[in-house]
Amino acid sequence: MAGATGYGAHGDAPSFFKRWFASCNHKDIGTLYLIFGILSGLIGGYLSFMMRLELGEPGFQYFANPHTFNMYVSMHGLLMIFFLVMPSLIGGFGNWFVPLMIGAPDMAFPRMNNFSFWLLPTALFFLLLSMFVPGNPSGDGFAGSWVMYPPLSTSGHSGPAFDFVIIGLLAAGFSSIFGAINFITTILNMRAPGMTMHKMPLFAWGVLVTAFLLLLALPVLAAALFMLMTDRSIGTGFFDAAKGGDPVMFQHLFWFFGHPEVYIMILPAFGIVSHIISTFSRKPIFGYLGMAYAMVSIGVVGFVVWAHHMFTVGMDVDLKAYFLGATLVIAVPTGIKIFSWLATMWGGSIRFSLPMQWALAFIFLFVVGGVTGVYLANAGLDTAVHDTYFVVAHFHYVLSMGAVFGLFAGFTYWFGKMSGYLYNKWLAGLHFWLFFIGVNLVFFPQHFLGMQGMPRRYVDYPEAYTLWNQVSTFGAMITMLGVLVFLIWVIEAFIVKRKAGDNYWGEGANTLEWTLPSPPRYHEFNTLPRIK
Amino acid sequence: MRFSSVLKFGGLTALTASLSTLAYAEGVNGPVDGEIGFQRAVTPVMESIVDLNVWLVWLMGAICVFVLVLMVYIMFRFREKANPVPSKTSHNTTIEIIWTLVPVLILLVMAVPSIKLLYAQDVIPEADLTIKATGNTWNWEYSYPDYENVDSFVSNIVDIEIDEKRTADGEALSHQEIINIIDARPADEPRLDGRPYLLATDAPLVVPVNKTVVVQVTSNNNLHAFAVPQFGIKIDAIPGRINQTYFKVNAGEEGTYYGQCSELCGIKHAFMPIEVQVVSQVEFDRWIANGGSFDTDFSQNETGGSQTAGMK
Amino acid sequence: MSDHAVEHDYDLIDPSPWPFFSGMAVLIWGFGMVVFFAGLHPRSVENPNGMMEFLFSRGLDMWSVEGASNGGWIILLLGFIAMTYVMIGWWRDVIREADAGTHTPVVQIGLRYGMIMFIMQEIMFFVGWFWMFFEFGLFHKIRAKWNPDVTVAPESYADGYGLNAGGNAIHTINPWDLPLINTLVLLLSGTTVTWAHHALIKNDRKSASTGLLLTVLLGIFFTFLQGVEYMEEFSHRDTTGFWLDSNVYGSTFFLATGFHGLHVLIGTIFLFVIWLRVVRGGMKPDQHFGFEAAAWYWHFVDVVWLFLFTFVYVVFALH
């Protein structure tokens, strides 16, 4: 990504191979993560597009084998979560901007940082390979959804496809664990002189909390994956009722990881959005401490609500009541964040540049997804809508519109900083509007489908669900157009090479990265900045 | 190729029609195209779900609208042109306390009816009838432990084989074409006879109306979930466990109800529906006396209409 | 800000091939794992044209060993070799850097944070296994009573699942036999490593190296005794009905103690490398973070064992 004024010009960047395959530089590694994220996003997006096309009409359109459809659903979920959102938000932006924002010359363990990255192509390779090896007698690939519940994932998938998925996820998991160790150490140990925790930018806070969630949640998933592996291959009985085990136990282990995981995907986006709102309102963040500690409490409470994904497994009713209540609690810190963003804008002098548009859309659409989450938390109602498209609508509002909008917000915000070039405003704006309209058309009608009772992971549905599925598929087509325009504007920016200044957003952008050239030099902060 | 029909927006008329009729016509069962709410409730539990749902949809809608209106107002009032000099306020303890406490209060108020509903659903009353539903790959097997003379029976979807759903040159059959094939079968094979495709089975669960029916759910292999939207029940079928739920269909609501397997269970997850035939106690007794035979004639039902129970 | 005058104490590392190589090593190893395990327990896959078939069952058949239908173990072995090579190279670089003095005080603090975080994630890994154990080993009966809606179908449980109503008493290992000795071995090794630490601080290098060596030997002894215990159980598994594939207690027992054993092994190797470094004159009285990291890790392994001993051996056997 080096422009003419980029680090290449300073003569201390290494040769191509050393630079991209042996890198110990947080910016280069961040770039690798972003490229990787875009690649996975395209594959995951392709899978979802095929799913939507299939569901555009009742009957089998494109998938003659329902197993293959289920495999697409599973791989879509896994790729989007583990290979698009996590690498881009945490690996990409985290690597690029956490050190710059806290005034550190690099990450704490630069070599381990690169190790975290290089585990991912391996992991992705295993996941993609799994799609072409036998899953079970019904067909190739693993078709047991991203939640991988046994017995479907043990006795139900006799072929090696799922073994590859397990290995891939273990590799991705360890990548994230090492990344988390790196971020925590960097943030706790390498802040510039004078930058106390309470002066640290909110994005760094978001990544810090995220890193703790990763550190504490992923090992439990690793244990669960090992159990699946031994259940499959050496005959242990963890999840096998005939041996005294219980499939529900896997769900507990999985969601103990899985619920923190959803906050792992949103907290860095919260951080990014905070900076953007403040920049384009030209106002300091309102209630900074409240914002930081709201993220901390979301992280903490996030560990004790996992079984709200399991309201229909036949849990004890008192336990359900507990998980119901605990889940509702999370709405409070999240509300603090929403209202603090609005208060940051209040009294500001607001410019509607593109990152701000993404951020504003993020706030509103995240609230829509958040309140449907609160709806789902009511165990009694969840009975009616669990495992229907209502849930699909909920989590795409917080993911495909929350996390992904946060991703695009950050990408447009920092694109010039990272590449040294400005994007074409018109093209990038078109991308925004196509995406905004597209995803809303895809996912809003899914609330209706869910209420009407259409179950998830269905390749074919009764005609009574046709209308809203058509609308949804129509929206997916618009979204795909948006993805295309996204690629076009990125490529265009690199071809046309409009130079970006050091601080191209002007006055409101006041974190440390805006004091540096665009793109920053190969090594920044050889002299540590002092924060007053 | 189905692109064209999607682009044509085939259902636009249906959309306008359905938005104007938010309430259901009496007696309509199963999903309805273009609807945006729950299916018609026929048990007290589902009625309470609908009640809480209405409450919550309004509340959630109000929160969204509140945030949206506030945001749009701020965007307008404090746009660069209107407010060129930004303020530097970054604290206001009062407002921060308010926006912490108000959500807490809202949630407390919400939790009360929610927990009430939860206990109403989950605390199972004395059963008038107990049935056992076992999930297989891929069909439901029902048994009536209270009645020795009724054998357990398997309830299969009325469908053609998956690989028959495409012609030799790979063209997909539409639902209507599949339905035509099914209904052209000889009379002693299961047919749809007007029942919805993908929901109808060859052997429905038969239960009496206005009686507490406890369903014990388990599975022989993969996970499944026994769900009937109009009854407000959904419970996972898990090997090694017997889960329970119950329903009591309101008096006068005899008819056929549909549900679908609601936990991913493999290739035919979308093809193991649940069909429940709710009949009067008299009819039910006759059915039992007949040994659960699906040749029983239900045409004497008060509600009348097509009550084909399907074939054994 | 000038480009080259570095005025901070952080350790900026030169480009290194090891991360990329380790990614590739994991690739080979993972491949081997899948092919090996898929081969150990041949599962019926009725899809003969799959890529797996094409890749392995034909091409590598010539190496196949009895019981395994393919040559996965070759790939697995290659993976292990590659990983070992990468690790040796990587750590050699780290040691060189440390000797070159790049581990300034602030970097050392960072390493400390890093090690603490690493141990934290290890703890969470064992939380997963203990959760499993408590659920089934200790609370299963209570849990079943707790939720009247969940009735356990007794006929669906294999015999020998002792705590389950209707099953036969399960075979347990007498905790006051080998396990107790093992506990003492580990506790003793905890003291020897502390001895070595104090000696190192006092620059008594002779005692430090003796203490470390003793710790390593005790670690090996522990692994040996654990191996004996496993062999014993393995040879009696038909009569006792107690092995990792006989019931969920066996599974949790062997996998939890097995993963602990793996960590003992890693810790032993770690301590052994530190011992080598001490013998060769590394590790200063005032700067020996490598030693401390190994000691912390060893104590962690020790504590996990105490939990295993208390619950998996003693409390369970009391049932």
Ligand code: HEA
């Ligand atoms: C980024 C990811 C993300 C985020 C942030 C959330 C946030 C929340 N989620 Fe979501 N969720 C998922 C991703 C996410 N979820 C996924 C992927 C699944 C499905 C997994 C699967 O099965 O495959 C899922 C499923 C899921 C379920 C299970 C549904 C089911 O399977 O039946 C539940 C149930 O409680 C739930 C609840 C919540 C709640 C209460 C929040 C809260 O954190 C939301 C809080 C936010 C707000 C409430 C809005 C802002 C607040 C205000 C404006 C203040 C005022 C508001 C009130 C007083 C209410 N989620």
Ligand code: HEA
């Ligand atoms: C982050 C997570 C994420 C994202 C972004 C999406 C995006 C989309 N999903 Fe996703 N989806 C899931 C996570 C996600 N999904 C999960 C977890 C499931 C459940 C799986 C299961 O049941 O097991 C699911 C299931 C699911 C279903 C239900 C399938 C079923 O149950 O049968 C459907 C159906 O319509 C669907 C559709 C779509 C569509 C049309 C999009 C579109 O929005 C896609 C548009 C394309 C993109 C958003 C990619 C663009 C991004 C880039 C090109 C990279 C940019 C990178 C940088 C800037 C660095 N998804």
Ligand code: CUA
């Ligand atoms: Cu049975 Cu899904």
Ligand SMILES: [Cu+2]
């Ligand atoms: Cu959750």
